[in-house]
Amino acid sequence: MRYPIRLALLALLVAGAAWAREPAVLKLPPPQTEGGMPLMQALKARHSAREFSPKALPPQQLANLLWAAAGVNRPDSGKRTAPTARDWREIDLYVATAEGVQVYVPEAHALRRVSGRDIRALTGVQDFVATAPVNLVYVADLGRMDTTPEHQRLYAATDTGFIAQNVYLYCASAGLACVVRGSIDRDALAAALELGPQQIIVLAHSVGYPAGAK
Numbered sequence: 001m002r003y004p005i006r007l008a009l010l011a012l013l014v015a016g017a018a019w020a021r022e023p024a025v026l027k028l029p030p031p032q033t034e035g036g037m038p039l040m041q042a043l044k045a046r047h048s049a050r051e052f053s054p055k056a057l058p059p060q061q062l063a064n065l066l067w068a069a070a071g072v073n074r075p076d077s078g079k080r081t082a083p084t085a086r087d088w089r090e091i092d093l094y095v096a097t098a099e100g101v102q103v104y105v106p107e108a109h110a111l112r113r114v115s116g117r118d119i120r121a122l123t124g125v126q127d128f129v130a131t132a133p134v135n136l137v138y139v140a141d142l143g144r145m146d147t148t149p150e151h152q153r154l155y156a157a158t159d160t161g162f163i164a165q166n167v168y169l170y171c172a173s174a175g176l177a178c179v180v181r182g183s184i185d186r187d188a189l190a191a192a193l194e195l196g197p198q199q200i201i202v203l204a205h206s207v208g209y210p211a212g213a214k
């Protein structure tokens with residue numbers, strides 16, 4: 001075997017071993033639910049941005065973001081910050097970062113590991129997605145929606161919209177940059193996320209510090 005090939009194989013093995021050591025479920029810090037910007041100011045500041053600093057979001061920031069997006073705000077019923085049609089809770093938030101892919105588990109306020117691959121470049125067709133620190137992918141599990149195919153798609157889209165707006169408002173409040181995105185090669189991304197036949201990608205959402213932030 002040629003030397004560079006051996007080295008590449010060794011690097012793959014080392015990366016694989018490091019990933020295998022990571023816990024399958026990572027508990028997030030509790031969300032900081034006090035403070036933040038007054039709602040009317042957050043609405044005034046909400047906007048799309050497509051230039052990001054490469055700086056990663058710290059765990060507390062990511063925890064706040066995910067809780068704001070679709071976290072449990074009424075533990076007695078498990079209901080969430082975003083409404084869903086018939087309380088189906090069918091939208092899963094996949095979180096693609098340089099470290100790999102995880103899925104948010106609102107009930108446990110935790111991240112469940114999906115893969116150790118950096119698939120950010122596959123979360124959209126625009127160049128910035130490859131380096132945006134976080135790309136959320138909103139995935140609807142149609143299997144949780146006992147209605148017609150037409151209504152499944154209609155409600156999956158509207159339910160995603162509520163979550164995406166929560167993300168926009170949290171980002172405005174926290175001084176983060178973000179843009180929701182529909183331009184995605186869905187087949188390629190579904191393969192990278194290893195989605196099942198009942199799971200459809202609705203939108204993606206890039207999030208990070210604004211370009212130039214230290």
Ligand SMILES: Cc1cc2nc3c(=O)[nH]c(=O)nc-3n(C[C@H](O)[C@H](O)[C@H](O)COP(=O)(O)O)c2cc1C
Nearest residue numbers: 046047048049050124126179180181182183184203
């Ligand atoms: C459903 C949906 C899909 C979108 N898809 C993309 C996209 O693929 N790429 C992108 O850069 N912006 C995308 N956007 C962002 C819009 O371009 C943006 O919201 C619009 O230009 C208005 O700007 P504002 O969000 O700053 O008000 C999308 C927005 C929505 C609501």
